[in-house]
Amino acid sequence: MYQFQYDSTPKLMKGNEALAEAALRAGMQGYFGYPITPQSEVLEYLTEHAPKRKNVVVLQAESEVASINMIYGAAGAGARVMTSSSSPGISLMQEGISYIASAELPCLLVNVQRGGPGLGTIQPSQADYFQATKGGGHGDYHLFVLAPSSVQEMAEHVFLGFHIAEKYRMPSLVLADGALGQMLEKVLLPKDGSLPYAEKSWATTGKTKDRERNIITSLHIDPNKMEMINLQLQDKYRKLKQEIRFEEINTKDADIILVAYGLTARICQKAMDLAKEKGIQVGVVRPITLYPFPYEILSTLAEKASAFLTVEMNAGQMVEDVRLAINGKRPVFFKGRMGGIIPNPEEILLEIETIAEKQQLKNIYA
Amino acid sequence: MNTITIPDEMELVYSKPETITDTPLHYCPGCTHGVIHRVLMEVVNEMGIAEQTVGVAPVGCSVFAYNYMNIDMQEAAHGRASAVATGIRRVLPEKYVFSYQGDGDLAAIGTAETIHSVNRGENILIVFVNNGIYGMTGGQMAPTTLLGMVTSTTPFGREQSAMGYPIKMTDLVAQLPGAYYVTRQAAYTAATVRKLKKAIEKAFQFQTRKKGTCFIEVVSNCPSGWKMTPIEANDWLEKNMLPMYPLGDLKVPKE
Numbered sequence: 001m002y003q004f005q006y007d008s009t010p011k012l013m014k015g016n017e018a019l020a021e022a023a024l025r026a027g028m029q030g031y032f033g034y035p036i037t038p039q040s041e042v043l044e045y046l047t048e049h050a051p052k053r054k055n056v057v058v059l060q061a062e063s064e065v066a067s068i069n070m071i072y073g074a075a076g077a078g079a080r081v082m083t084s085s086s087s088p089g090i091s092l093m094q095e096g097i098s099y100i101a102s103a104e105l106p107c108l109l110v111n112v113q114r115g116g117p118g119l120g121t122i123q124p125s126q127a128d129y130f131q132a133t134k135g136g137g138h139g140d141y142h143l144f145v146l147a148p149s150s151v152q153e154m155a156e157h158v159f160l161g162f163h164i165a166e167k168y169r170m171p172s173l174v175l176a177d178g179a180l181g182q183m184l185e186k187v188l189l190p191k192d193g194s195l196p197y198a199e200k201s202w203a204t205t206g207k208t209k210d211r212e213r214n215i216i217t218s219l220h221i222d223p224n225k226m227e228m229i230n231l232q233l234q235d236k237y238r239k240l241k242q243e244i245r246f247e248e249i250n251t252k253d254a255d256i257i258l259v260a261y262g263l264t265a266r267i268c269q270k271a272m273d274l275a276k277e278k279g280i281q282v283g284v285v286r287p288i289t290l291y292p293f294p295y296e297i298l299s300t301l302a303e304k305a306s307a308f309l310t311v312e313m314n315a316g317q318m319v320e321d322v323r324l325a326i327n328g329k330r331p332v333f334f335k336g337r338m339g340g341i342i343p344n345p346e347e348i349l350l351e352i353e354t355i356a357e358k359q360q361l362k363n364i365y366a
Numbered sequence: 367m368n369t370i371t372i373p374d375e376m377e378l379v380y381s382k383p384e385t386i387t388d389t390p391l392h393y394c395p396g397c398t399h400g401v402i403h404r405v406l407m408e409v410v411n412e413m414g415i416a417e418q419t420v421g422v423a424p425v426g427c428s429v430f431a432y433n434y435m436n437i438d439m440q441e442a443a444h445g446r447a448s449a450v451a452t453g454i455r456r457v458l459p460e461k462y463v464f465s466y467q468g469d470g471d472l473a474a475i476g477t478a479e480t481i482h483s484v485n486r487g488e489n490i491l492i493v494f495v496n497n498g499i500y501g502m503t504g505g506q507m508a509p510t511t512l513l514g515m516v517t518s519t520t521p522f523g524r525e526q527s528a529m530g531y532p533i534k535m536t537d538l539v540a541q542l543p544g545a546y547y548v549t550r551q552a553a554y555t556a557a558t559v560r561k562l563k564k565a566i567e568k569a570f571q572f573q574t575r576k577k578g579t580c581f582i583e584v585v586s587n588c589p590s591g592w593k594m595t596p597i598e599a600n601d602w603l604e605k606n607m608l609p610m611y612p613l614g615d616l617k618v619p620k621e
Contacts, residue, residue: 073453204438217441
């Protein structure tokens, strides 16, 4: 597991700015992006602060399509590179992300989600879970998907994302939301220069006499070769399971387990406290990696807890993975708000109380 | 009686440059891609910059360019070669970077990337092979297809009222301040090939100046897509393509 090294004193920062500062401290060598609310601060911060450092390229591209392909080129040339956007922009990048995954190029992608579908709203959302975890673009591929739930994690996940991307030669994605990008919190930043660079002998840096030429491509016309590439990718995704991360809060004696990630997980903790006052034992499981998904812990908890409630800012996306994990052992309920609405702890509490009644839990604690 | 001395070994006056691989070309008979590949790689070899050069292949007939060029290469998504080249050159600012693109790739799906890469004055060379047709997918209309020209998607000839006009990308690009050297060449005769080689040499030399984008259009043929023999295709190119896409420099830097 990756060990962070931190500054000694905390700073007060916006999520987007903490993420941008962390990228500079993580030794990012190139950023290619396009403005979109609610993550434009990333590009703004980098254009201001990158010139103070040596050899950091920051380029405002003409579109998200161009920026993701610049990422392809720069990552293929061996640089540690990143792009960020928000939901509609991430949709535009999907073709390029598929190519990057197929060509096995390490890079960091950031989606500060907003409400959709379509142009939607600029308010926070978690509606891109399917896109992030199930592929998004064409073909069988995955990203290493991290879900920060604080400004602290907005910074940490940049380091972790780069680390995993280079360790496995694959794209990582930080899946945040508009609120995490915009909110101010105390953050203990990871130390400058504390992320070593991986060896990249495969990169196109100019063919020297002592080696064969390096080719970055996702094209393999022979279906047997293409199946081999697919098998290698699937093998990589199996190995990636050792990087699963999650947080458990009060799950030991919980009757109802809330499953939520990112911002929603923090709201669920408040709902958990409110439920305790009502005499209902509630715990929270917060997946930190959305891909690979922490199926096992949920499956284990299903042996003891009597019901699960998934809370998301969408119409019910991660709940499908929760149901796969529980596999019919216990009922799995869902509470979602959509279109940029953040659920409040009270409405989650109402849901918890209804479930408690259905499961006849209230009688036990009343 | 005079005696003739026969040398043990004949003098080698022409050979394949190290920058070309032994892979047999997949191009159709008469197609100029092979010639353009060869000339491009000859220049890289003769300038001794193979170790400092990274190329970008497009989607189209030349999608496999990386199989023939013995240098580090990347294969870009359709239309995005100049964005990919931008990414490479920005993080490797001392290297020579070129993209090699067809007219569908560069002038249709990749128009935005082309215009903006040149407008930023990216220090790359863009080689634009224009044969007025989508060759790889079976001869459909390209943005550069001439009016009246029959393709598999303009079976009655390209009609302006429905399909607009052939686009002159090189003329467009020459207007941009970020363009440093813009020229239109061809590769269908020995003379045009020699001129093309000179243009490519200049373009690589200009890259070290870091003054902007070099853009070379190569007016090309497509015997298969045009449904002609190679000789007919070259005649047709001269009579029909060149009046629309006249050869010559459009923008030359002051020495």
